[in-house]
Amino acid sequence: MIDKKLFEFQGVSAAMAFLALLSLAQAVATVGQAYGLTLALVEIWKLHALASIVIPAGIFAAAFVVRQLCEVAKKSVATHCADRIVRDLRPRVQAKLFDAGPAAMSRRGTGATVTMLLDGLDQTKTYVQTIMPKMLDMTIVPVVILVVVWYENWLAGLVLLIVFPLLMFFMAILGIVARDKSDRQYGEFQNLNNRFVDTILGLPTLKMLGVSDDYEDEIYGVSERFRRRTMSVIMVAMSSSFALDFFTTLSIAVVAVFLGVNLINASVALLPALFVLILAPEYFLPIRQFGNDYHATLNGKNALADITSLLDAPDPARDDDFEMGRWDSDSDLSLAHVGFSYEVRDEDSSRNDAHGRASGRRGRSGSDEDTGAQTPEHSHALDDICLDFHGVESVAIVGRSGSGKSSLIDLLAGFHEPQSGVIAIDGKTTPHLNMAAWQRRIWYIPQKPYIFHGTIADNIRFYAPTHAPTASADQIQRAAEMAGLGDWLATLRDGLNTPIGEGNRAISGGQAQRIALARVTLDSSREILLFDEPTAHLDIETEYELKRTLVQIMRGHLVILATHRLHWLDSVDRVVVLDEGRVVQDGAPRKLLRQPGALSALIGEMGGDHIGG
Structure with missing residues (x-):
């Protein structure tokens, strides 16, 4: 019911202890309020003078004020605690996402990440400030009232004692159903966000390709699934509320009938009977309130679980102690038998279903992701990569879509950690390139x-x-x-x-x-420039104008350019051809074109056997 990870946040245990004291005080005030009301009603029933109800009315008023003050104090404490948790979470989540890099963002999906940072934190706040006082009320208030009722009439107390566990059991069953449906609804919500954001970002490309109507239908289908999930959760919530109200009303009616029969038989006095009858609804009130609010806080609980899973994920490997000088004509970067594969786990498959397989969709919306390399069927993005980059040169990385171009650029930028192979800079080996010394030397230009x-x-x-x-x-x-x-x-x-x-x-x-x-x-x-298809989404005229600027800026740098526009080959010193994550050709462009091979075949597939200007 309450996420145990809440207790890991600073101040939560103290807030819970204070809320428990306030709930205890509120329970005592509730008993005092019922007692004052009972005394007043009995005095009126006995037709005593109005002066006789002054003290009972004073007891009722004082208890009412204390009860309301406790309620206000509980809301204040819970809100303050929730605000503190969100203030603590927001920078931690932002720092985690920043450290994880764009590759991790891509796996989560832009829409899901933005939703987590905005709506997710707000839903977490609602969950914390609601669940803490309600949970303690349900734990403390019924116990105090049951003790008082049992003291006044043990048979009525026995009825209440028997009914309460049955209600808890029934609510637990409905809660499990509601939780499962809410989990699926939250997954569809993230899926909808990912699809919507990706479609909006890629809308110009979709219109250019004439497939915007297809994506309109897709967004409609996803939104319809989310609507059905939401209605399913609402149906369970309404059924749960109806069941709780029905059984609590029935239980109160049983107590009332029982007390009425005893009054007729003169086996119980009016004062204790009326006192117990007034307390009976208060006995069930906390569980009814908790049941009603439980469904409203499920999204917040899911959001908190999503946030904590992100924060608990291992940090990417990083080396800030590695030292390197400026990149010059004698510098060298070598990759020997480097391999990298995207992590595919069982939970990732369900996440992909829930998140709409955002990374795989981006190829259609104009993004720079290698979609083929990120699907479970193509988990090996790079395999046995052996490359050397020396001094000042310009290198084009070419290949079919999904061949691993963007994955290689991301690895060189330090966004990925290879699972195999050796990387060396000027003879000094390093397991990855996610290090401050290297990243101070590079510029990464995305699409x-x-x-x-x-x-x-x-x-x-x-x-x-x-x-x-x-x-x-x-x-x-x-x-x-x-x-x-x-x-x-x-x-x-x-x-x-x-x-x-x-x-x-x-x-x-x-x-x-x-x-x-x-x-x-x-x-x-920064002497090293990494370009990931910088002109892929531009029209030919704009691309040609931008190319002239790029060529001038590239001079005097080590430039590694991932591209599928083969006219770049006349502007680079060297071309590396990738196919299914492997290097199949490496050399000067014109030399490779004079011999049969992957580059000639690639140019032939694109409608020509020459290098475009």
């Missing part, structure tokens, strides 16, 4: 650069922590002009101070890529 809500200048200096905070307007302007943004900026009234990003001026894919290139030129301390 769709991140553009946030802010000015153009803010976006340009965002990724350069060493130089950007102190970069002058002139430096940013020069970087923008080197990236080919000068003509566009001249058309803007505010120039570099023009707001862009969400809710501001929209920009094209080519302009977003040029902003990413301006980030590169602003920080000259």
Whole structure:
């Protein structure tokens, strides 16, 4: 009923102890309120003077005030505890996602991750501030009332004692059913979020390919499944509420009939009988409230479980002690028999079903993921990779879709840890490239650069922590002009101070890529450039203009470019051909084209046997 992981958070145990004291005080106040009301009613029944009910009315009023104050205090304590937990969770989740990198984000799905950070934390807060006081009320209040009722009339107490476990058993059965249905509903909710976000991000590509209507039907189907799951949960919740209300009402009626018969037989006085009858509904009230709120907090419990599973996941391997100098003409990076496969577990399969197999869908929506390498049938993304990168050179990574291009770029960026093989930088071996010294030397340019809500200048200096905070307007302007943004900026009234990003001026894919290139030129301390299909989603004219800028920026760097646009081959020194995660050809482009092999076959499949310009 209550997630045990809650007790791992600071202050929860103290809050629970204080809430238990407040619940005990509220239970005593409830008994006092019922006693004062009973005394007043008995005095009125006996036709005594109104002055005789002053003291009972005072007892009732005082107990009522104490009860309400306890309720307010419980809400305040629970809310404060929930706020503290969420304040603790939010930065931890953000830091965990940041440390895990984009590969882990891709496996979870963008929509599910955003939902967890926003709605998930809010639902967790609702769950914590609701479940803690309700759980303690259900544990303490009935016990106090049962003791009082048993003292007044043990037979009535016996009825209440027998009924309560039956209600708990019945509620537990319904709770298990509701939990299972809520788990499936939460999975469909994450699935819907992933599908919706992926479709929105890839909408221009879907329209260009003429398949937007197909995805409209898919989104409708997913939303319908979520609606049916939600209605199923609501049906269980309503059935549970009806059952609890029915059985508690029936139990109170049994107690009332029992007391009425005893009154007729004069075997019990009016005062204790009426006192017990007034306390009977209060005895069942906590369990009814808990049952009603239980269904409303299931999403919060699922969200908390999702968050804690993320936080409990092992951190990616990272080495901040590795040292390396600047990358120059004598530097060398070697990969010897490196292998990498995406982790596929049983729970991942169910997660993929719940999350809509987001990573596998992205190939259709225009993302840069190697979809074939991430499915359970193609878990081996890279196999026996042997490559050397030396000094200043430009290398194109080509291959069919799903051959492992993006996986290799991600591994070189330090987003993946290889399961086999050896990586060496200038002769010093390292198990992976997720280390500060290496990542201070590289620029990673994805297919769709991140553009946030802010000015153009803010976006340009965002990724350069060493130089950007102190970069002058002139430096940013020069970087923008080197990236080919000068003509566009001249058309803007505010120039570099023009707001862009969400809710501001929209920009094209080519302009977003040029902003990413301006980030590169602003920080000259990074000598290694990693490009993951930077022009895949651009039209031919924009791609050609951007290519001229890219070629200029690539000079003097080690450049590793994953692409399926073969016209890049005339602008690089070397080409590496991948097929099903293996290196099948490696060498100078024109040399490889003069001999039969994978590159010639790939160009033939794309409609020509020459290198495009």
